[in-house]
Amino acid sequence: MNKIAALPMYNVSPALAADWHALLADVLRRVEPAAAIVERDDLHAFWRRPDLLLSQTCGYPYVLGLNEYVQLIATPEFDAPGCDGANYSSVIVTRSDAPSDSIEACRGARAAFNAADSNSGYNALRHTVAPYARDGRFFGETRETGSHLGSLHAVADNRADVAAIDCVTMAFARDAYPELTGRLRGIGYTRSSPGLPLIASKHVSREQAGALRAALHEALTTDHERARRLKLKSFANLPPEAYDSIRQMESEARVANYARLA
Incomplete structure (x- = not known):
């Protein structure tokens, strides 16, 4: 075989x-x-x-x-901003003209994520948001896009306000699609974890x-x-x-009563 x-x-x-x-x-x-x-x-x-x-x-x-x-x-x-050896993080992005300058300022915003089984687009964002959630909620709306590029387009086209993007994907996107990434800006990084x-x-x-x-x-x-x-x-x-640190991020969000991105 x-x-x-x-x-x-x-x-x-x-x-x-x-x-x-x-x-x-x-x-x-x-x-x-x-x-x-x-x-x-x-x-x-x-x-x-x-x-x-x-x-x-x-x-x-x-x-x-x-x-x-x-x-x-x-x-x-990888040689990309947000990487440290074999570890990587996610860039939290919004539109260039958006008023938010931190994840805390995104309360009630529309969040895009690539998939619920993604560490960079979902788990890491949930972990970052968990300390600011109230009664299990932080965002006004969430949208699954199917890919990090889909999330970038959703934010750039004003169908969402914020997304967490794998920093390696973001570096590739900046090279390949400068018109798209030029409409966006980073407002922070998630906790790093193994790539x-x-x-x-x-x-x-x-x-x-x-x-x-x-x-x-x-x-x-x-x-x-x-x-x-x-x-x-x-x-x-x-x-x-x-890779246990990835499960730990999930656990910390659940302890904070933020089991799902919402």
Whole structure:
């Protein structure tokens, strides 16, 4: 049975999607040339497949049960504002002409989020807002957009007032879509947490997992220009418990009686 792979999380533009595809192809050539690069809509099912050789997920679904099916391969270290080593945070954005200059000032505003299972767009924003919520509410309205780019457009087009955007996505968006991001401004950052991990099925052997780590570093160092475009500095090998901080953010919001973004 041939193994499968995909890097779906940071395809912010067609050019970036092509670079991520090329990086993955280089890794697979070094580890298992017969593996197929695929596209899937149902990522939660895809990540749980026993033939998964390499992919990338969000830390929130990882700690909410995906960790039972996969093993950590590496965590990218990005060169982007809001990143610190293998940790990242979310930029809280509003429109350039909006009066709010802090998250506290956004009480009653319309919030956009990409998905409820997103650490950067939902969990981190909920954690940031929780200390200011009253009776489990802070925003006047919330809107699910399906992607960070969707949230950026919702705020820029005045369909929402505030959103939390993965700082790596924001850096990519500033490069690829300056007209869009030029209509927005940041008013703060969320708490940082480990970045989006690269994963493999637990059926992947220890030897092959090690080969994947070595191939990732080799693919990074052999094409410096591609690494620059992808803002990749290195790959960290974090222990699974490093991601417990994401669950802790959820727990702290629940203790503050703010279990959902509202």
